[in-house]
Amino acid sequence: MxxxxxxxxxxxxxxxxxxxxxxxxxxxxxxxxxxxxxxxxxxxxxxxxxxxxxxxxxxxxxxxxxxxxxxxxxxxxxxxxxxxxxxxxxxxxxxxxxxxxxxxxxxxxxxxxxxxxxxxxxxxxxxxxxxxxxxxxxxxxxxxxxxxxxxxxxxxxxxxxxxxxxxxxxxxxxxxxxxxxxxxxxxxxxGGTDTDGDGIYDDEDECPEVAGLKEFNGCPDSDGDGIPDKDDACPDQAGPAEFNGCPDSDGDGIADPQDECPNVAGEMALKGCPDADGDGIKDSADDCPNEAGPSANNGCPWPDSDGDGVLDKDDQCPDVAGTTANNGCPEVTVEVINELNEYSKTILFDLGKSSIREESYPALTSIAEIMNEYPQTVFHIEGHTDSQGSDALNLRLSKERAASVKNFLVEQDGIDASRITSEGYGESRPIATNKTAAGRQQNRRVEVSLEKNREK
The missing domain is CATH 2.40.160.20 (Porin)
Known part of the structure; x- marks a missing residue:
């Protein structure tokens, strides 16, 4: 015992x-x-x-x-x-x-x-x-x-x-x-541990906390698509292996999680969304889905409001027909310059001064109206004198008279100051003889030209 x-x-x-x-x-x-x-x-x-x-x-x-x-x-x-x-x-x-x-x-x-x-x-x-x-x-x-x-x-x-x-x-x-x-x-x-009770010991169970299937080493396949949840990008939605277990609802070859339009077949480049007009902008973001246009205009074609062949986005005068060379704005012709100078010939100044006489105001208003038809054009106002008096005096007076015309057009008729330049040339550019009264009268003048044609 x-x-x-x-x-x-x-x-x-x-x-x-x-x-x-x-x-x-x-x-x-x-x-x-x-x-x-x-x-x-x-x-x-x-x-x-x-x-x-x-x-x-x-x-x-x-x-x-x-x-x-x-x-x-x-x-x-x-x-x-x-x-x-x-x-x-x-x-x-x-x-x-x-x-x-x-x-x-x-x-x-x-x-x-x-x-x-x-x-x-x-x-x-x-x-x-x-x-x-x-x-x-x-x-x-x-x-x-x-x-x-x-x-x-x-x-x-x-x-x-x-x-x-x-x-x-x-x-x-x-x-x-x-x-x-x-x-x-x-x-x-x-004594092997089977935490999730699926009949597979934890050390052999790749998903020991969740009951699963033996063929998947203990991992579940919630959606029954043959891909275990741990490898399934969409464990609750059945899908093929080529999409990592995710569905492709619209059949466009793009899995739903990567498809921004999962219910409408679309293009890979547009993340599964359609582009009806083929302009590279998905229909949902295209303001004109049935008419091709650039992304800068939200998928719509650019308009040409004045029909001059220059699109509004490039047209500096979108409401007035112009030329391509002048960015869609109308170009000033010789005829227009001549018309301006017909009015400028009637501008009168007080004797020996740069102040404009009142009877010249209608002519200046007509000049302003013509200038407004060409909003992108810069005009040049020229002042000239006859040969009487000293050169210095004539040069100063011509400058002041040209500036006086410019100031009137800006202040009274609303022309943008950046669109007008002025200069005086004194007696250096006569258009007639200074030996006769008639010739000297022609030389005392104001002319309008284009700034781009101005002689520097």
């Missing part, structure tokens, strides 16, 4: 202990049951490490005599706690009275299966760790080294053989002896 109680204590310790470290979650726990054989003969001083397979000095209890529990830690490492019982009648090849043998061993194991073949059946391992052995009432600490092999029939069941050398810390004490313990039995792996 005393021996049985001691074995039950070992059993409770083995089944109740776990390692601190966690591991990958596919069957992390392994329970082992088997038969052990204790052999001190190869380990004694007279026969050091010889006669391993000479079973006549084995000590074997013909029943289940060893149990173990192991927990996988990670990277091929695991920790194992084992308890054994045996009857010893042979030590170092010498018969002894039946002694009861108990041991508790804690072993760190490293398996080579992943290095050989991760899914293979052959699983060799090495181990090292401390232990404690009793012979009857006497106990002794041991340092253990283990070599073993698991032969996996399935993912969960393996046949196991191993041998452990137990080196006693105190060989002189009663109950202390160096020995080998050979084990044969079975191991059962269990």
């Amino acid at each position: 005393k021996h049985l109680s001691r074995f039950l204590l070992v059993t409770i310790l083995v089944l109740g202990c776990t390692t601190v470290q966690a591991q990958d979650e596919n069957n992390p726990w392994v329970i082992g049951i088997g038969v052990n054989a204790v052999d001190s003969y190869p380990a004694n001083e007279d026969s050091p490490f010889n006669g391993f397979f000479e079973t006549d000095h084995y000590n074997i209890l013909p029943s289940v005599s060893r149990i173990s529990v192991a927990r996988y830690i990670g990277a091929g490492f695991s920790g194992e706690l084992a308890g054994s019982i045996n009857r010893i009648d042979n030590i170092d090849g010498v018969s002894v009275d039946d002694l009861t043998y108990y041991s508790v061993d804690l072993t760190g194991l490293y398996g080579f299966r992943n290095l050989i073949n991760e899914d293979g059946w052959f699983d060799p391992y090495l181990g090292v760790g401390p232990g404690y052995t009793w012979l009857d009432e006497e106990g002794n600490f041991t340092v253990n080294g283990t070599l073993g092999f698991n032969f996996w029939f399935t993912d969960n069941i393996a046949f196991n053989i191993q041998t452990t050398y137990k080196h006693t810390m105190d060989d002189q004490s009663e109950g202390g002896f160096r020995h080998f313990q050979h084990v044969a039995g079975f191991k059962i792996a269990f």
Whole structure:
């Protein structure tokens, strides 16, 4: 009864202990049951490490005599706690009275299966760790080294053989002896975590938090299009693989998430939107969807309000027909200049002054009206005198009279000042002889010309 109680204590310790470290979650726990054989003969001083397979000095209890529990830690490492019982009648090849043998061993194991073949059946391992052995009432600490092999029939069941050398810390004490313990039995792996309950262990489940399908490694396919949600750009809408699981509602070859007009077939260049007039502007942004036009005018063609062949956007006179050469504005002809000068001939000044006489006002108004017909044209006002008087006086007077005409047209008739220039030329440009009164009268004049034709 005393021996049985001691074995039950070992059993409770083995089944109740776990390692601190966690591991990958596919069957992390392994329970082992088997038969052990204790052999001190190869380990004694007279026969050091010889006669391993000479079973006549084995000590074997013909029943289940060893149990173990192991927990996988990670990277091929695991920790194992084992308890054994045996009857010893042979030590170092010498018969002894039946002694009861108990041991508790804690072993760190490293398996080579992943290095050989991760899914293979052959699983060799090495181990090292401390232990404690009793012979009857006497106990002794041991340092253990283990070599073993698991032969996996399935993912969960393996046949196991191993041998452990137990080196006693105190060989002189009663109950202390160096020995080998050979084990044969079975191991059962269990305890894999399946968080989402889909029947696929978390370490093999690519979507461990969401129940899924085995063919998709545990990931769901919510829309049933054959593409798992994790790879499906539209997991709630069925679509083909070519569009990463997204639909193409309008059949234009552009998946709905990238299609700005998903319900109307369109063009790739316009992100799936149509362009009825082919002007490169999608219909929804085209103010004239059935008439081609540039984007600068929101898809509508530019108008030509005055019909002169110059589009309004380029026409500086969009409401008056002109010429292309003059940016859509009418050009001043020789006839127009002549008409202006017919009026300018009637402009009269006070004697020796630049002040304009009142009877000249209608002529100036007529000049302004003609100028307004050519809003983009810059006119030049010229002042001239006869040869009477000094050159300096004549030059000053001509400048002042030309400026006086300009100021009148700007201030009284509203002509933009930037459209009129003025200059006086004194007596330098006569158009008739200064020897007669009639000739001098013709030379005292104001003329209108084009600034672009002005002689610099």
